[in-house]
Amino acid sequence: MGTRGLVIYRCNGRYYVYYNHWDSYPEGLGEAIVRQIPADPEEYRAWLEKMRQTYSRLGQEFEDEILCVSPKFGQPGGMSSPIERFAKSYRALDDRLQAPPTYALLDAGDGSFSIEWTYTIDLDRELLTVDKSVSFNLSRLPHHPSWHDYLTEDRRRRRTLASNTPLDLIANTVTMLDVDVKMKQRYNSLNVEVDLFSAWGNFDPVNNSRQDLLVKASLAVCREYRPFIDRSYTEWTSTSSPFREIAFGILSIAAGDVTFVCPEHVNKTYSREGFFLIPDNEHPEEEQTLLPLLLHECHRPGTASGSAPQSNPFWLGNVLVYLTPRTELVEVEEAAVAKVVDSGLHQGLTSFQALVFSILDAIFIQVEKGKDGEIKVTRSPLMNLLYFDEDKSNYPNGPRSRRTELPLGEESTDGNQSEEAEEGNNDKNDAEEAIVAAGSADDDDGDGGIGRPGDTQDAQGVDDADDGGDHGNTDDDDSDDSDDSDDSDDSDDEAGEDDDDDHGRDSDDEDVSDIVIPLITGSMLTQFFDSAMNQKLAGTKSRVFPNEILIRIMEFSDHQTYLSLAQVSNCCRDFYYRKFRLNDDYALVPNCEEQPTASWTFEELDSGRKLLSSVDSKKENKNALWRQPKKTDELTVSPIIGIGKRSSVINGVSFEFPGIPLKRPPYPGKDQKDMINEEAAELGRYWPDDRDPERLFTLPDYLYLEYLEAAFERYVLSLLQASDMSRFRFIRIVAAHYPCLLPTGYRLLKTELFSCSGLVMILRHKRHESPEEWANTLEYVVQKLQDTDEYRSSLAPRGKPVVVAFHRKVKLFYYVSKHACAPPVTASLPQCKVIAERCTESDPRRRLVDLIPGEPISLDDRECREQFEGWLRAFSSPDEKLEEWDPFTGQMKEYKKLKDVAEDAVREEDPQVDPAE
Numbered sequence: 001m002g003t004r005g006l007v008i009y010r011c012n013g014r015y016y017v018y019y020n021h022w023d024s025y026p027e028g029l030g031e032a033i034v035r036q037i038p039a040d041p042e043e044y045r046a047w048l049e050k051m052r053q054t055y056s057r058l059g060q061e062f063e064d065e066i067l068c069v070s071p072k073f074g075q076p077g078g079m080s081s082p083i084e085r086f087a088k089s090y091r092a093l094d095d096r097l098q099a100p101p102t103y104a105l106l107d108a109g110d111g112s113f114s115i116e117w118t119y120t121i122d123l124d125r126e127l128l129t130v131d132k133s134v135s136f137n138l139s140r141l142p143h144h145p146s147w148h149d150y151l152t153e154d155r156r157r158r159r160t161l162a163s164n165t166p167l168d169l170i171a172n173t174v175t176m177l178d179v180d181v182k183m184k185q186r187y188n189s190l191n192v193e194v195d196l197f198s199a200w201g202n203f204d205p206v207n208n209s210r211q212d213l214l215v216k217a218s219l220a221v222c223r224e225y226r227p228f229i230d231r232s233y234t235e236w237t238s239t240s241s242p243f244r245e246i247a248f249g250i251l252s253i254a255a256g257d258v259t260f261v262c263p264e265h266v267n268k269t270y271s272r273e274g275f276f277l278i279p280d281n282e283h284p285e286e287e288q289t290l291l292p293l294l295l296h297e298c299h300r301p302g303t304a305s306g307s308a309p310q311s312n313p314f315w316l317g318n319v320l321v322y323l324t325p326r327t328e329l330v331e332v333e334e335a336a337v338a339k340v341v342d343s344g345l346h347q348g349l350t351s352f353q354a355l356v357f358s359i360l361d362a363i364f365i366q367v368e369k370g371k372d373g374e375i376k377v378t379r380s381p382l383m384n385l386l387y388f389d390e391d392k393s394n395y396p397n398g399p400r401s402r403r404t405e406l407p408l409g410e411e412s413t414d415g416n417q418s419e420e421a422e423e424g425n426n427d428k429n430d431a432e433e434a435i436v437a438a439g440s441a442d443d444d445d446g447d448g449g450i451g452r453p454g455d456t457q458d459a460q461g462v463d464d465a466d467d468g469g470d471h472g473n474t475d476d477d478d479s480d481d482s483d484d485s486d487d488s489d490d491s492d493d494e495a496g497e498d499d500d501d502d503h504g505r506d507s508d509d510e511d512v513s514d515i516v517i518p519l520i521t522g523s524m525l526t527q528f529f530d531s532a533m534n535q536k537l538a539g540t541k542s543r544v545f546p547n548e549i550l551i552r553i554m555e556f557s558d559h560q561t562y563l564s565l566a567q568v569s570n571c572c573r574d575f576y577y578r579k580f581r582l583n584d585d586y587a588l589v590p591n592c593e594e595q596p597t598a599s600w601t602f603e604e605l606d607s608g609r610k611l612l613s614s615v616d617s618k619k620e621n622k623n624a625l626w627r628q629p630k631k632t633d634e635l636t637v638s639p640i641i642g643i644g645k646r647s648s649v650i651n652g653v654s655f656e657f658p659g660i661p662l663k664r665p666p667y668p669g670k671d672q673k674d675m676i677n678e679e680a681a682e683l684g685r686y687w688p689d690d691r692d693p694e695r696l697f698t699l700p701d702y703l704y705l706e707y708l709e710a711a712f713e714r715y716v717l718s719l720l721q722a723s724d725m726s727r728f729r730f731i732r733i734v735a736a737h738y739p740c741l742l743p744t745g746y747r748l749l750k751t752e753l754f755s756c757s758g759l760v761m762i763l764r765h766k767r768h769e770s771p772e773e774w775a776n777t778l779e780y781v782v783q784k785l786q787d788t789d790e791y792r793s794s795l796a797p798r799g800k801p802v803v804v805a806f807h808r809k810v811k812l813f814y815y816v817s818k819h820a821c822a823p824p825v826t827a828s829l830p831q832c833k834v835i836a837e838r839c840t841e842s843d844p845r846r847r848l849v850d851l852i853p854g855e856p857i858s859l860d861d862r863e864c865r866e867q868f869e870g871w872l873r874a875f876s877s878p879d880e881k882l883e884e885w886d887p888f889t890g891q892m893k894e895y896k897k898l899k900d901v902a903e904d905a906v907r908e909e910d911p912q913v914d915p916a917e
Contacts, residue, residue, distance in 0.1 A: 005029055005117035006098070007740040008105065010124055011055035013241075014062070015105040017098040018740035024117040026130070026148030032738050033119055033128070039142035048138075052123050054744060058093050062101055066090050067305060069275060069290055069298050083702045089273060094744040095704035100274050104242040104295040106228055108132050127171045132231050133159035133395050135171040144169050160396050174234045174397060177326055183335035183342075190338065196364075196380045196406065207590045209600045210256070210580040211530075215522045217639055217653065218253040221246070222359075222386050222518075224652040229359060230388060233399040238312060238324045245295055247323050247359050248308035249650055250385075252641040254525035255317045259559045260582045260637035261649060264666040266291065274298045276649060279667065291640070294648040307642030313343050313354075317567075318532040320344050320354040327358040328402040333382060341367055341377055353532040360386045360401055362521055364528050381405050383521040404517045530577075537570045547571040555605075559584065560643065579603065582637060585663040602635075602660050613657040635660040693718035697860065701766040701807050708763055708807060709735070709747045716749075719872050720756055731755050743780060753895065757875040757884040758800045760785070760815075766807035774811075774856070777804055778848070785815045786844045795895045799835075799887055801875050802848070808859040812851045812871055816887055818842070827890030835887040 005024025009016040020029055038044045066088060086092060090100040099107065108118055120129040126138040130151060141147055150165040161170060225246050236243040252258055267277035267288060274296030277288035292298040297305040304310065313322040322340035327333045336356045344352045344367055354365040364380040381404055388399040541547065550572055554565045559581055566576035580588040587603045589610070602611045613635075635657045640649050696711040713733045720731050732755075736748040747763040762781055764773065781802055799816040814831070819839040825832055831851050838846050851871055857864035877883040877892050886893040 003028070003116050004114050005119065006108070006115055007033070008108070008118060008120040009051075009055055010120060010122040011052055012059050012124065013103050014055070014059050014101045015103075015120075016055060016058065016094075016101045017105070017107075018096050019098050020738060020740040022737060026117070026151060029117065029738060029740075030119060030130070030148050032741060033121065034141045034147065036741065037138060037142050041139070044139050044142075048123065048126065055123065058744060059101065061093055062090060066093070066100070066273075067297050067299060068301050071287060071300070082700070086702045086704070091704055095706050096739065096742075100296060102274075102295060102297055103240070104228065104245075105232065106295065108231060125171075125173070127173065129173065131159040133397065134161050135173050136169050137171045140169050154396060156391070158394065158396050172397075175237055177237060177324075177329075177332060179329075179331045180335050180339070183338040184331055186342065187334040187338035190341065190375060190377050192337070192377045192379060194381055195378050206574065206577045207580060207588070209588050209591060210577060211523070211526050213580075213588060213600075213655075214253055214256055214258075214526045215519075217258070217655070218250045218525065219518070219522045220653045220655075221250050221253065221639075221650055222522075224650070226386060227394070229386065230393055230395060230398050233325060233360070233388075234397060236325045240325075241297075241306060241308075242295055243325055243359065244308040244312075244323055245306050245648070247357055249294060249639075249641045249648070250359065251316055251321060251355075251357060251525070251529075252307075253639055254522070255319070255529035256526070256576075256580070257317065257563060257641070259640045260655075261291070261640050262583070262635060262637055262662065263651070263654065264636065264662060265664060267667055271651075276651075290645070292648050294641075294650045294652075300645055303645045307646050307648040313340050317529045318353065318536040319529055320352060322354070322356050323358070324356065325358050325360075327356065327361045327363070327382060328400065330402075333361075333363065337363060337365060337377075337379060340365065341375075345369065345375070353528065353535075355528065360384065360388070360399060361404075362525060364524065380524075383524065384517045385521045385525075387518060404521075406517075533567065533573065534570075537567070537573050540569045541571065551575050581605075586635065586660065600657075602657070604663070606663075611660055613659045633662055634658060635662060696808065699807075705745070705747050705763060705765050708765070709749065712761065712763060712805065713749055716751075716756075716759070716761070716872065719869055720751070720876055746777075746780070748784075753795060753797060753884070754882045755876070756801070756872060758797055759803065759872070759875060760800055761803040761805065764804075764806045766809075769806040769809065774804075774806075779845075781813075781815075782844045782848055785848075795897065797884060797895065798893075799847075801851075801871070801885070806856070809856045810859060810868060811856045812868060814849050814851055814887055815844075816847045816849065818844075818847065823888045825888050827888065829890055832887055832890055839887075 002021060003024045005020045007018045007020055007029070009018075023029055036047075038047050070084075070088065091097060093101070108120075118131050120127070120132065121138070122129060122135075127135045128138050128141060129135040134151065136147060144166065147169060150162045150169070152160055152162045154160045228242075229246070232242065238244075261278070265278075267279060270277070271293070274293050275298040276291040276293070278291050279288045280286045290298065290300055292305075294307070299305040313320050315321070320340055320343060322336055322343070324332060324336045327336060333356070340354045340356055344354055349367075350369040352367050354367060356363040356365065362380075362383045362385055364383070366378045368376045368378075370376070382402060384401055384404045387401045387403075389401060393399060545553070547569060550565060550568065554562055554572060554575060557565065562576070562581055565572050567573070578590060582588060582602075585605060587605055589601050589603045591599065591601050599612045599614050602613060603609070604611070636654055637657075638649055638651050638654045640647050642648050693715040696708075696715040699707060699711045717731065717733055731751070733749050733751055736742055736750075739748070742748060745765060745768050749761040749763065751759045760781075762777060764777060781804060785800065785802070797817060799814055802813040802815050804811050804813070814835060816835050816839045818841070822836045822839055825836045827833075831849060835849050838849060841847050852867060857868065859865045859868065874890075875885045881892075881894065883892040883894055885891075
């Protein structure tokens with residue numbers, strides 16, 4: 001059946017994803033995977049080491065040849081040579097790869113209607129994980145033939161293990177973090193006060209539109225990567241690249257350290273490779289600027305990949321940031337607070353703001369050191385930004401959040417309050433109203449602070465774990481989530497009922513924790529960064545230029561200079577707030593008093609004209625199979641984070657602004673989502689005459705293996721069909737049943753037994769040809785044929801012809817089945833005599849006989865080609881009979897039955913014994 005699945009290999013943290021079309025259920029593909037794993041401990045270690053070497057080599061090639069993007073890609077015409085273009089794609093590693101082998105497994109097939117099963121073979125931790133939910137010890141699987149019988153589902157239809165699963169088979173994928181005991185003790189020794197409002201700071205935004213946009217954008221990033229975070233969070237440490245990049249992206253946007261790019265203005269020719277190119281509008285002949293996609297690791301030579309700082313903690317704005325996952329664990333939370341506090345104190349600071357951030361949670365910290373050396377640390381409670389629990393996570397071993405506990409409305413134990421306490425509570429009430437208003441403002445806009453300003457979806461989308469979609473697609477137009485809204489609603493209803501029964505919470509409590517708190521936290525992040533910068537710049541002024549001159553410089557500077565000048569003086573900062581630049585065309589400015597609340601004001605930077613854009617336009621239907629094309633004459637932007645050459649675009653997050661026109665025309669030329677594949681299709685796959693066997697001999701050798709496979713299939717098929725098409729109309733040349741399990745850089749084709757004696761063809765790419773690879777390929781051929789011997793049908797083939805080809809360089813073999821004794825040879829061919837001599841050998845390598853001895857032949861040579869084709873015709877029956885080539889007579893004979901072969905073997909051992917007995 002067409003049960004589709006994915007096979008994913010993990011090695012050195014990188015994921016190699018392969019697609020499988022047939023029989024992906026555990027009894028099919030799952031069993032095929034386990035059959036490849038040796039049961040013997042020594043053989044298992046050798047197999048594991050070989051697999052690790054293979055994918056380590058691919059990973060190193062990927063880092064050296066693919067991720068490091070040549071400046072030639074930035075030329076207006078791109079890479080001029082097709083050979084260069086094909087060699088610089090990740091598919092040059094293995095053209096069956098579904099995506100670049102990055103550290104981030106963005107698309108694991110979950111939430112997809114087409115992918116029904118996924119198998120992750122983790123070579124780092126020696127695990128086999130099914131559907132990213134349950135994991136088995138890789139070395140123990142061969143010893144449990146019924147391993148898939150232990151797979152079951154929980155009440156939320158998540159894959160899980162049965163209660164009777166053997167303990168030695170179960171593996172744990174959760175990474176255990178090493179908590180610094182000294183930091184934990186240090187936290188206990190500090191005078192830490194938990195006070196949300198003192199730690200948060202005080203800031204009255206002068207441009208509410210700017211704050212709304214930043215909050216919406218940071219929460220949109222949370223939503224875009226929520227399925228990926230749900231799937232991967234418990235495996236991360238503070239040094240994990242995907243964790244640091246996503247966390248830095250959220251914080252950069254919240255801090256306003258961001259610019260926005262219009263997707264219509266970039267060159268997306270190489271989007272599948274993981275990067276865009278930004279043309280120079282004033283000098284189109286100049287080199288285009290590289291713009292990597294977030295988590296895709298592309299970079300220029302000499303520049304590190306990614307956008308996040310490589311140190312931890314680091315400064316962002318005027319806030320000392322420490323990144324660590326798993327702050328839901330109290331010991332991790334407290335150790336992280338102590339670490340970031342000590343880091344600031346060791347820098348000689350006496351007053352500073354700090355932030356501990358785990359993507360799921362944020363902790364806001366204010367540190368003051370008095371003249372007497374006393375240290376006062378005020379911190380907020382653990383503030384949820386993304387919330388997961390048993391019902392909000394799509395994985396039984398996914399993240400589990402610790403709920404935010406807000407210190408709101410506290411009273412004294414006797415029910416009375418002093419005037420001082422009442423005054424303090426009044427101040428807190430004012431702060432509470434400001435926080436809730438910030439969250440409510442996002443909710444009133446119609447999208448709950450997520451997605452585009454024009455969306456009108458329920459705010460619960462922030463925490464709905466069932467909205468998983470295709471987040472691995474890097475194409476801007478195809479990055480929409482695939483929500484199952486009906487299922488989500490049902491599961492949420494059930495979750496609410498279970499929470500009432502199991503935890504004693506009512507729906508109002510759940511709404512506050514799951515919806516309002518993340519909105520509040522998002523607003524607090526932006527205000528916290530702004531408040532810290534304002535404290536730094538309080539009372540400052542320019543020492544060189546008057547403020548008026550600095551403002552004029554800001555108006556005509558590029559975006560990065562604009563952001564830098566915004567940190568020079570209080571006056572420049574105020575100008576930055578009031579005129580928040582999106583890009584070089586537009587700025588977001590404060591609304592007028594008479595302006596509708598559900599709108600934003602944009603100012604054209606070149607003319608000063610102000611335009612209004614509505615915020616609550618109709619939500620796009622992400623589940624629609626047929627969508628109206630996007631308008632290209634209105635502004636759509638995506639956020640860019642990072643500085644200079646280490647910038648990245650979060651292309652999965654986009655904001656549409658109705659009524660705001662594009663200032664420049666879209667990028668000219670054809671927007672090819674996959675330029676390399678499209679060019680290859682024109683050259684190799686869609687030829688005018690599908691039956692032309694000569695296409696093999698005009699095929700460029702830089703094309704990927706799939707095109708060599710198609711050409712070889714047509715060439716051999718034409719030989720078998722000869723001139724009479726009707727006789728061979730049912731001839732089929734098929735690929736491996738599970739191509740995803742072939743070694744990297746291999747293709748397998750074969751005929752059925754009644755056609756060409758069961759011919760087997762192993763194809764390799766020309767660039768892999770070497771004496772060592774010829775030897776490795778022959779070793780694989782022998783292993784493959786030996787496995788076939790063990791799984792025979794009712795027929796007993798005498799052997800099989802085998803073709804091994806590196807492009808058009810081929811060798812032709814005959815693999816003879818093992819015989820108890822050598823039959824008499826009547827054929828005059830010397831190869832038949834060699835076959836007869838070796839048919840009794842136990843070593844299968846000895847039974848692989850070279851039919852054209854010597855070096856590999858080239859099919860480009862006419863004589864060699866005729867010799868090769870002559871052998872293939874000899875293996876084909878001239879009649880419509882179930883026949884095969886007999887290597888001992890050189891003639892076509894009927895296949896033997898397996899039962900008859902067994903009886904013959906008994907007679908050969910003892911002629912006096914009756915096989916029937």
